[in-house]
Amino acid sequence: MHLQILVAVVLITMMASLGKASAHELPQYCETSCGNVSITFPFGSGRPGCYHSPEFLVTCNRTHSDGPTLFYGETNIVIKNMSIITGEIEVMSYVASDCYDNGSRVLNDSYDSFLKLFKFQISTKNRFVAIGCDTYAYIQGSRKNENFGTGCISLCTNKNSTRDGSCSGIGCCEIKIPDGMSTVNLTLNSYNNHIYVSDFNPCSYAFVVNQENNHFKFSSTYLRDFGKEVRMPTLLDWAIGDETCEIASQDTKNFLCKGNSECIEEYAGPGYRCRCKQGYAGNPYLKDNCTNKNECQGGNHDCVHKCVDTVGNYMCSCRRGYSGDGRKGGSGCTVKQSLVIMIAICSLIAFILLLILVTWVYVGVKKRKVMMLREKFFKQNGGIMLQQRISKDGGSHDRFRLFTMKDLNKATNNYDESKIIGKGGYGTVYKGILSDNKIVAIKKSKLLDQTKTQIEQFINEVVILSQINHRNVVKLIGCCLEAEIPLLVYEFIPNGTLSDHIHEESKSVAVTWDIRLRIATETAGALSYLHYAASVPIVHRDIKTNNILLDDSYVAKVADFGASKLIPVDQIELETLVRGTLGYLDPEYLQTSQLTDKSDVYSFGVVLVELITGQKALNFDRPEEERSLAKYFLSSLKNGRLFQVLDQHLQLKELPNEIIQVSRIAERCLRVKGDERPTMKEVATELEGIMASVIQKHPWVQSIENEEEGEHLLKQSANYYAFTDRGSGSSSTFDSMSKQITLPAASGR
Known part of the structure; x- marks a missing residue:
């Protein structure tokens, strides 16, 4: 026989004449907070008039061992938070447990939990969670007098098979909470009375927990002892009465959404909710509590330039010379058309002139640098010395040529890779076609020493090789000294080595x-x-x-x-x-x-x-x-x-x-x-x-x-x-x- 322990809230259904507060001012004697939890109407504690109806009654125990603690009604269910904006309260609910000792169920242990709500509903932001390696858990409940049930199974053979943070059926399982539930019963059971897993998991646990902000993350340590006194945060949805906005608004005396507040139509459950109109802030359930909100002062606006506060709203303005609604999401502030045209024309002319000037200067400077660099290399590589040697020998002048960089760039299509006919440790050889359609081989070397003696020797060798006229020696046609490393031009031999x-x-x-x-x-x-x-x-x-x-x-x-x-x-x-x-x-x-x-x-x-x-x-x-x-x-x-x-x-x-x-x-x-x-x-x-x-x-x-x-x-x-x-x-x-x-x-x- 199962031992049933009540671990969740039994809402007060007494018909005591505590009265109802319509949309009017809140009495001054009402408590507004308990510890770090704010008490906002329609919730209230103490005397009648501080709360709207019995289901909104809360009690503050200021002598509690944990400090001032807010309880739901006159029960021992702790309220951790309440919100009039979302229509939710967060309570700490009990955890159902089912423990065994050598295969026998431990008496006086809670193996199920019962929660009955007459007005409020369990939020679908919660999850039904069960922990254990020999566990099957059920959640049974009612919705509009209709009973239903579902559950999940959690099995594992050893602790190492579980994974922290994962609740997919190995050591931990979870399912979504159906919407509209007002009465819930949690039941735990075991296939083998935890006999095979008792050394690391003697108990099973089940609870309903708010998972909106990941309040619960599974850990393998929970299999040993989750804690018998642990309570889990559970989210409850609340609303005023049982009627929709349309029906409730006909009772002008008791309808709470008045003045600068409005009834929310999006709420799908029974009853209605209120909220302040746009541009207003405060408690929408209290008379005249929704007051103008200064968006300009709080920075809650989308003005591009200047914000001007108005009752229930704000306005945006633009600088002189600009027009538009002044809003970031709208047309913003744009320059007036005549001014735009004038600025655009002037800017375009200035840009074109600047571009021409910069281009002219850049091209001129670059061309000057290239010329100076080529002249430097020509002198550095002994060009003047070579010209003097050639001029002394009239015969070699006719046979040997000094090429320019422009000549060889054109001959090799700017040293295109497709022109490469040889590569090695000393440089690269390109096939080139000169302006007179003569095919040549152009060698681009990698290294050349630059001492005066070695340059003189290089020029001497070039001159001598240029004079060699032997049928079985490759002919040196000329060279280019305008590059950092001289380029040599030879006759082209087509049949390989x-x-x-x-x-x-x-x-x-x-x-x-x-x-x-x-x-x-x-x-x-x-x-x-x-x-x-x-x-x-x-x-x-x-x-x-x-x-x-x-x-x-x-x-x-x-x-x-x-x-x-x-x-x-x-x-x-x-x-x-x-x-x-x-x-x-x-x-x-x-x-x-x-x-x-x-x-x-x-x-x-x-x-x-x-x-x-x-x-x-x-x-x-x-x-x-x-x-x-x-x-x-x-x-x-x-x-x-x-x-x-x-x-x-x-x-x-x-x-x-x-x-x-x-x-x-x-x-x-x-x-x-x-x-x-x-x-x-x-x-x-x-x-x-x-x-x-x-x-x-x-x-x-x-x-x-x-x-x-x-x-x-x-x-x-x-x-x-x-x-x-x-x-x-x-x-x-x-x-x-x-x-x-x-x-x-x-x-x-």
Whole structure:
């Protein structure tokens, strides 16, 4: 048998003649507050006349242990707040509990709660909440003499399965309160008498709580002990009487909404409510208590400029010269039309004049800065010195050009990315078309030292390179000194690098041994020319297959003089910091830093080996003993395995004598000591002799025909201007710019 305890309000229904107060003045003896709760009519305490009717009676206990406490009627239901604006009071209601000890219900525990209201209703802002891990809870009630019920279930197997703040059925469940409820009965029960959860949840709890401002948030600690004396805030809706505004207003004597108050039609429950009219404030249930509200003084207005208070309202005004209703939500304050037109015209004229002036000044200043900057760079990069050198040499003046930034910007479409034909560690190469429709390669370098000595050396090298007129050397056409770093302009070689044609399988088949021998001979002749025929001997210092370009007829063109050094005629060697490409670098130069023409000889020897074997100079994908092509080739040559290392794309069934001869030349070029290596003049002479013997053995025309057979493959090659080798890390470079001048020439151009 359930033990029923009354934990909510039983409203007073006594028919005692306490009288009713109509819309009149409140007696002075009525209490207006209790503790921190204001008592506002129609609620009141004490004598008749202080409250409207018995259901609005409240009692203030000023000797309560918690201090002055306001109770509902003569019950022990505590009122925490009341509002005449929303028509609500907040009371503290009891919590129903259902506890078990070893599966047996604990006697004298409240396991249900009963709340009966005759006039007031439970607000739908409340929620019905149940707490427990073995709990099902019901809320039963009546609405207009009609009974109904609903409920929720809360289950869980352990405390860790719950989540703080969540009341969705695991340890805690909640449902909305139906509207119009005036009588409520809460009932708790258990499926297994909390046997399986008794160690952390011996009890179930249920209550109705105001959730408008999140008064209740579930915590897993509530499963152990929610508290038997806990009360929860519950919101009640109240109104005057049972009649609507229309019917109640007919009783002019007892109707409370008079004077500057009005009856609220939005209230859906029984009875009516009052509120002060717009522009008035006060208690709408008291006679003449709704008085004018000064919106201007309180800042409760939407005036743009000036607020003027009126009875029950306010007005807005605008400044002189402005018109409108003066309200933010209305037309506001706008300038009168004539003034607007005048201001607009003057402002527009002033703006246009200012814009023209600013634009003119900006363009002029910017143009002046650009001109000054270009002039600064021109002088800084040795432009005056170069002009003097060119003027002294009438021949070079006709061949070598000084380009302006405007010329090269136009040629490259302002250095558009689509014009890039090569990138590397030293800069970028662009394909350009000059005003005379000549196609050129324009190199934009990254680094250049700016000391006076190095600039002089740079100008000297540019002048010398501009005078080189060799069939197998890429021609330097001119330069531009108006940029921070000079730009060099070379002739455009369309058929890519030698590295492309011997290392890419789709191209290497077409490059026969006769073609390779001719390329080697032409390259050797070009290097011999640089070493012995130039006005000042030039050591290239970075000979590799990536720096040997091929035109459409496979004519070799030695390119990229960015690392080159001029060796005075009275010196046979020059001390520099080491620079070059791993795999091609002269080991003696690497150890001593003494640069000689024999350093180029060593690098050319590696190029010969690449032409014979078709392998890269340095490849870390090969076994350790085969990574360095030079060492691997010398070892194979020593052990009589030359045929085994030949390029398979040569498709040779036997070892031709000329390959043996070229291999011997390569072996001599690759000797560790420079003194033991031949000169480039000797190498070029020997290769020319081998070429002559090949031509005698089979006409050169046949070789040309072989070239034409592969022409459609070769013309597919990209216009490639690379600064560094690609793949397998063989492009690692020893480089120093601190003791040498570097020509910002394109690698391969």
